[in-house]
Amino acid sequence: MPIPVRLRVNNTPREHTIEPRVLLVHYLRDHCNLTGTHVGCETGICGACTVLVDGKAVKSCTVFAVQADGSDVTTIEGLATNGHLHPVQQGFWDRHGLQCGYCTPGMIMASVHLLATGAAGSREAIAEGLRGNLCRCTGYSHIIDAVQNAQQAANAEVARA
Amino acid sequence: MPDQTPYIGRAMKRVEDPRLIKGIGTYVDDLRLPGLLHACILRSPYAHARIQRIDTTAAKAIPGVVGVFTGPEVNDSCGLVPCAAAIPDLKAPKHTVLASDRVYFVGHAVAVAVASDPYIARDAIDAIDVDYDPLPVVVNPEEAVKEGTPLTHPDLGTNVAFTHSVAGGSNIDDAFKRADRVIKHRLYHQRLTPMPIEPRGAVASYHAGEGTLTLWSSTQIPHLLRTLLPGMIGVAENKLRIVAPEVGGGFGAKLNVYAEEALVSHLAMRLNAPVKWIESRRENAASTIHGRDQIGEYEIAVKNDGTILGIKSRTIADLGAYNQLLTPMVPTLTGLVLTGCYRIPAVKIDIVGVYTNKMSTDAYRGAGRPEATYLIERLMDVIAREMGVDRLELRLKHFPAPTEFPFATSCGLTYDSGNYQGALTKAKQLAGWDQLLKERAAARAAGRLFGVGVSTYVEICAMGPSAAMPAGGWEWGCVRMEISGKVTVITGVSPHGQGQETSFAQIAADRLGVPIEDVVVLHGDTNVAHYGRDTYGSRGTAVGGTAIVMCIDKIVAKAKALAAHLLETTADHVEFANGTFSSPGVTNREIPWAELAGAAYIAKSLPAGFEPGLEASSFFEPSNFTFPFGTHICAVDVDRDTGHVAIKKYIAVDDCGPQINPLLVEGQVQGGIAHSIGQVLFEQTVYDENGQLLTGEFMDYAMPRASDIPEYVLGHTVTPSPVNPLGVKGVGEAGTIGSTPAIANAVLDALEPLGITHLDLPMTPERVWQAIKTRTAATV
Numbered sequence: 001m002p003i004p005v006r007l008r009v010n011n012t013p014r015e016h017t018i019e020p021r022v023l024l025v026h027y028l029r030d031h032c033n034l035t036g037t038h039v040g041c042e043t044g045i046c047g048a049c050t051v052l053v054d055g056k057a058v059k060s061c062t063v064f065a066v067q068a069d070g071s072d073v074t075t076i077e078g079l080a081t082n083g084h085l086h087p088v089q090q091g092f093w094d095r096h097g098l099q100c101g102y103c104t105p106g107m108i109m110a111s112v113h114l115l116a117t118g119a120a121g122s123r124e125a126i127a128e129g130l131r132g133n134l135c136r137c138t139g140y141s142h143i144i145d146a147v148q149n150a151q152q153a154a155n156a157e158v159a160r161a
Numbered sequence: 162m163p164d165q166t167p168y169i170g171r172a173m174k175r176v177e178d179p180r181l182i183k184g185i186g187t188y189v190d191d192l193r194l195p196g197l198l199h200a201c202i203l204r205s206p207y208a209h210a211r212i213q214r215i216d217t218t219a220a221k222a223i224p225g226v227v228g229v230f231t232g233p234e235v236n237d238s239c240g241l242v243p244c245a246a247a248i249p250d251l252k253a254p255k256h257t258v259l260a261s262d263r264v265y266f267v268g269h270a271v272a273v274a275v276a277s278d279p280y281i282a283r284d285a286i287d288a289i290d291v292d293y294d295p296l297p298v299v300v301n302p303e304e305a306v307k308e309g310t311p312l313t314h315p316d317l318g319t320n321v322a323f324t325h326s327v328a329g330g331s332n333i334d335d336a337f338k339r340a341d342r343v344i345k346h347r348l349y350h351q352r353l354t355p356m357p358i359e360p361r362g363a364v365a366s367y368h369a370g371e372g373t374l375t376l377w378s379s380t381q382i383p384h385l386l387r388t389l390l391p392g393m394i395g396v397a398e399n400k401l402r403i404v405a406p407e408v409g410g411g412f413g414a415k416l417n418v419y420a421e422e423a424l425v426s427h428l429a430m431r432l433n434a435p436v437k438w439i440e441s442r443r444e445n446a447a448s449t450i451h452g453r454d455q456i457g458e459y460e461i462a463v464k465n466d467g468t469i470l471g472i473k474s475r476t477i478a479d480l481g482a483y484n485q486l487l488t489p490m491v492p493t494l495t496g497l498v499l500t501g502c503y504r505i506p507a508v509k510i511d512i513v514g515v516y517t518n519k520m521s522t523d524a525y526r527g528a529g530r531p532e533a534t535y536l537i538e539r540l541m542d543v544i545a546r547e548m549g550v551d552r553l554e555l556r557l558k559h560f561p562a563p564t565e566f567p568f569a570t571s572c573g574l575t576y577d578s579g580n581y582q583g584a585l586t587k588a589k590q591l592a593g594w595d596q597l598l599k600e601r602a603a604a605r606a607a608g609r610l611f612g613v614g615v616s617t618y619v620e621i622c623a624m625g626p627s628a629a630m631p632a633g634g635w636e637w638g639c640v641r642m643e644i645s646g647k648v649t650v651i652t653g654v655s656p657h658g659q660g661q662e663t664s665f666a667q668i669a670a671d672r673l674g675v676p677i678e679d680v681v682v683l684h685g686d687t688n689v690a691h692y693g694r695d696t697y698g699s700r701g702t703a704v705g706g707t708a709i710v711m712c713i714d715k716i717v718a719k720a721k722a723l724a725a726h727l728l729e730t731t732a733d734h735v736e737f738a739n740g741t742f743s744s745p746g747v748t749n750r751e752i753p754w755a756e757l758a759g760a761a762y763i764a765k766s767l768p769a770g771f772e773p774g775l776e777a778s779s780f781f782e783p784s785n786f787t788f789p790f791g792t793h794i795c796a797v798d799v800d801r802d803t804g805h806v807a808i809k810k811y812i813a814v815d816d817c818g819p820q821i822n823p824l825l826v827e828g829q830v831q832g833g834i835a836h837s838i839g840q841v842l843f844e845q846t847v848y849d850e851n852g853q854l855l856t857g858e859f860m861d862y863a864m865p866r867a868s869d870i871p872e873y874v875l876g877h878t879v880t881p882s883p884v885n886p887l888g889v890k891g892v893g894e895a896g897t898i899g900s901t902p903a904i905a906n907a908v909l910d911a912l913e914p915l916g917i918t919h920l921d922l923p924m925t926p927e928r929v930w931q932a933i934k935t936r937t938a939a940t941v
């Protein structure tokens with residue numbers, strides 16, 4: 001039996017009637033047409049589907065859309081503001097943190113969460129914090145560089161303010 | 162004055178990235194077509210069974226299900242899955258798109274359901290009822306070659322697909338007669354699953370009026386598909402458009418023509434509606450090609466001073482149940498570089514390809530060269546230890562001198578250029594080799610298991626001259642100077658993460674003297690890139706980039722003729738620099754590209770016989786492969802109590818010739834090394850004795866994560882290749898080829914004080930711990 005679900009996605013209110021079994025990742029991709037969130041496994045391992053739900057990094061293949069009812073979801077498409085890349089996006093671009101780009105939206109969202117929680121203080125901390133995200137292309141080094149770059153940009157921002 | 166430092170050689174960030182970091186790239190699963198139907202495939206849970214009965218009634222009755230089809234209903238319309246490898250006397254099973262009356266491996270496609278929604282298509286699969294009658298299963302290839310064992314394909318009468326023998330160089334028997342010692346060793350190169358993070362997927366759309374079919378596929382080889390699919394689906398090549406949109410990693414897994422690509426094409430025509438199929442991770446693990454899986458027995462003839470006189474190898478290659486595109490060719494590639502960087506006068510190679518009830522093996526990152534490099538580099542360490550010679554001295558002693566290139570090997574190749582001594586010296590410096598050995602001595606004295614490993618490798622890239630390739634090894638390109646002075650570059654290679662939208666733009670911008678922002682690189686759509694041989698075998702830049710250079714040379718020559726006309730002189734008096742044509746001494750006038758292109762297309766004042774337009778296309782046929790090389794050094798700490806291996810230091814010196822974009826080279830090397838860290842320390846595709854796949858998800862197949870990766874020290878030397886005008890060699894697989902033996906050698910070096918001289922891959926904590934425990938128990 002389809003049931004209603006209401007949530008905010010990238011600051012836009014959304015309202016759909018969907019089957020309760022629909023995963024959040026499929027809801028975002030197929031009902032909201034936000035295909036930047038990717039599916040790599042559907043078993044909660046690869047992290048390609050990572051989005052922010054109420055500010056927390058969540059693997060969107062591990063929750064049903066109806067479980068996210070009432071929450072505030074940010075996907076990769078909602079990360080840049082006023083046409084400006086988020087520092088993490090910029091870091092990935094500057095430091096060649098992606099090759100095929102398939103893991104990238106999930107990596108970026110997980111990294112945004114790391115930065116926001118102050119858990120990106122060192123290379124080791126970043127590597128540890130990204131253990132839930134698989135990348136088969138880059139070998140991770142440039143991803144860690146990218147997050148460090150973003151952390152430095154954020155620090156510089158704070159210093160300026 | 163614009164910046165005139167060349168773009169080539171600059172670590173430029175990629176032009177493909179903005180769309181990918183914003184999440185607005187289009188991968189296959191992101192396609193939205195009106196009336197799109199979704200296919201889901203039912204796969205065999207048995208490794209070998211007879212299909213007694215399939216009942217699809219219940220599945221068909223589900224609302225939203227458009228059709229359910231079994232092998233007998235589609236196989237006649239779909240042709241056989243092709244194998245392009247030319248192996249004499251290959252015994253090959255008929256590889257139908259869906260299983261006919263038997264299944265031959267876990268994951269073998271049995272039926273397909275098509276529905277209006279992917280969830281409903283999955284429901285339909287669950288509602289199909291199949292009766293299987295299980296049959297004896299073949300899982301061990303060494304057993305499988307023996308008489309009287311069960312058969313993977315009973316109708317072939319044998320499990321042996323082919324035998325392949327090559328002898329090269331001087332007489333092998335003489336070599337062994339002259340030997341002071343014969344060293345024997347056995348090495349197993351375990352089965353691996355490539356696991357690109359994007360699984361495969363395909364969307365087909367048929368235009369009944371035009372009779373044209375468009376197939377979007379997550380593939381590395383849109384052009385090979387366009388060549389090979391017509392034979393399967395009955396749509397002619399010139400009515401077939403293949404698009405490789407954003408492709409989420411390949412590593413060889415998408416260098417194939419798969420049953421599903423024909424199946425969705427067939428279904429789109431049959432149902433007259435676009436059809437999408439997206440592989441699940443479980444399907445990807447079971448039904449997308451695997452790599453490696455070669456067991457080798459080696460005999461080496463050596464003199465007392467360590468001089469190697471000859472190598473004999475006998476390899477058993479587990480092919481799995483079917484030949485995919487290149488399945489039987491991969492083990493023969495291993496034979497081609499068996500002698501590595503070394504002068505080894507005599508070789509004899511015997512390869513037996515064996516069918517088992519598993520997924521096919523095929524070209525996974527490196528394809529044959531990692532196997533060869535792992536074994537020759539392990540063997541060099543074994544020889545050094547057995548003969549009591551220094552492992553670096555042993556390697557140096559067998560390197561050809563830089564002046565000896567082109568160097569003919571006893572495996573029948575001619576290495577284009579090289580300076581193996583240079584790469585080794587540089588790696589030693591970067592690693593602080595002597596210091597590392599001191600650290601090792603100190604660690605050992607303190608009872609710690611610390612090891613240092615080295616590997617020097619050479620590999621085969623820029624695949625390749627057509628004579629050596631199954632279906633043409635040239636590459637095509639097209640360059641158009643547009644009327645506006647903007648440049649469109651079209652390449653027949655099909656990058657999927659390698660970054661050629663950037664690196665080819667660097668090449669074109671330099672050669673044409675235009676700002677890089679004015680260059681667009683197109684690829685991956687056979688209606689745009691009319692011909693091509695795609696991306697694999699580290700060929701993109703060396704072969705595809707050269708085709709672009711040839712196009713540019715033609716355009717510049719043509720443009721000079723037009724410039725001469727406009728400058729009222731002759732072409733040999735026209736100079737071309739920084740995007741401007743001039744004729745110093747004749748006139749002060751300078752003609753920039755935009756003006757010249759305008760003249761070429763508006764065509765009011767052209768020299769006699771001058772064709773309007775400024776466009777050129779070219780096929781580049783390489784005269785040889787290229788042979789990049791390098792030295793990798795690795796230091797590890799092994800935890801005595803847990804068997805855990807920690808990589809403490811990793812130094813890679815790679816020589817891929819001149820680097821177009823060092824940032825991209827670094828990315829390729831780092832990514833390649835990560836695959837090897839996986840192979841040496843964690844990864845193995847495991848089937849149990851019933852042919853059940855135990856590594857069918859990310860949960861069970863342990864790939865490296867961010868915290869498993871050391872900080873790298875990367876260096877390079879530059880030895881240009883004489884094979885192409887850019888001098889480039891290729892770097893997509895180097896990391897994976899050079900690093901597996903470096904890491905393995907380091908672990909075994911760490912374990913040497915315990916007398917452990919061999920461990921199979923992967924050297925998981927459990928395996929290492931077991932070995933330590935057994936040895937320490939034995940010596941207490």
Ligand code: FES
Nearest residue numbers: 040042044047061
């Ligand atoms: S798709 Fe969600 S974790 Fe892999």
Ligand code: FES
Nearest residue numbers: 099100103135137
């Ligand atoms: S960039 Fe390809 S998987 Fe990470």
